Amino acid sequence: MVRKGTKPYCILHRKCPHCHEGEFMVTRDPYDLSRAGDLLDGCSVCHRKFETEPGFYYGGMYVSYASAVALGVVIYVATGTIAPSTTETTRLWWVLGGLVALTPVLYAWSKIIWACLFIDYKGVDPLPGEDPKWVKR
Numbered sequence: 001m002v003r004k005g006t007k008p009y010c011i012l013h014r015k016c017p018h019c020h021e022g023e024f025m026v027t028r029d030p031y032d033l034s035r036a037g038d039l040l041d042g043c044s045v046c047h048r049k050f051e052t053e054p055g056f057y058y059g060g061m062y063v064s065y066a067s068a069v070a071l072g073v074v075i076y077v078a079t080g081t082i083a084p085s086t087t088e089t090t091r092l093w094w095v096l097g098g099l100v101a102l103t104p105v106l107y108a109w110s111k112i113i114w115a116c117l118f119i120d121y122k123g124v125d126p127l128p129g130e131d132p133k134w135v136k137r
């Protein structure tokens with residue numbers, strides 16, 4: 001349904017943003033809290049590094065913040081729709097609980113979303129003239 005080589009494919013499958021084949025993160029389980037959000041140094045398939053520049057993934061905070069706000073609004077509206085007699089305080093507790101429960105997921109997904117937004121698909125093989133510093137051999 002989502003074609004390889006597209007940004008939605010990269011995000012949904014959480015694969016290397018360069019080739020969409022190798023793994024991106026150390027673990028695929030966001031609730032493995034000791035390693036959640038840890039990135040591999042590079043792709044095991046195309047051998048490109050994931051850190052394009054120092055501090056690149058700090059930008060993932062913007063994605064995480066926007067995702068948390070969107071999720072909070074969805075939980076708030078869903079709580080009010082499913083149980084209209086709930087109080088404002090109860091709805092906010094549901095929002096808080098949902099955000100706490102899903103924080104590891106938002107954290108892990110924010111990095112892959114950020115990477116896929118700014119790193120273009122290149123395929124497995126090095127491109128002609130590609131900067132050799134990218135390629136780990």
Ligand SMILES: [Zn+2]
Nearest residue numbers: 016019043046
């Ligand atoms: Zn790759």
